[in-house]
Amino acid sequence: MELDNIKKLLDAYFEGMTSLEEEKILRDYFTQQTVADALVQYKPIFLGMEVAKQEHSHKALLLPDSKPKVNKAWRYSVAAILVVGLGVGSFYLSQSRYTQEEMEALAAFEQSKNAMMLLSENLNRGTEQLSYVKQFAITKDRIFE
Incomplete structure (x- = not known):
């Protein structure tokens, strides 16, 4: 029963759908000595997270002095107006x-x-009339054969 519950929690964990309490249950299960054979492959993940949780950095972190941000929006507005003006x-x-x-x-x-x-229009009309003459010639040839 516990194995089925752990498998369901693992599925939800990999889908990103677990709560902090459920993740604690998984960490507790995989950090103990006995883990089911079907789930041994997941043990290094949770052991690695436990080791990473205990690491601390002793290096001093120096942040650069930040200057107040100057609002440069007006510069962009002026540049855009110049570009549009030059284009027009x-x-x-x-x-x-x-x-x-x-x-x-x-x-x-x-x-x-x-x-x-x-x-061009007049020539096209004349060409249409020629088709009637051609038809007349074909019909005449049939009759006089």
Whole structure:
């Protein structure tokens, strides 16, 4: 019965679900001389924790003098504003300004593009009409055979 209880406590221990009292029960069980053969493999874990618990360091721990933290948030805010300002400024400065000649060339290009689209649409309609002529030729060949 005790062995089943210890196994359940071990499972809960490895899942991190034990209380301090249950962990003390496990430590007491595994630090005694007689441990069940099925649980001997866990004995070094708890013996190691007992040894580590008794260790003490005699080394002096010197902490550096801490200076009061200066609030640097305003510096980051200023830097962010500068970055955003430079980005917006460079965007507006990089906008291309066309000369009168370039604007006329763009207008001529648009007119040419529209004329080509109109020509293309008319050619496509003509191509559709050719399919009817081809069908007519196939039907005529069948009739006169």
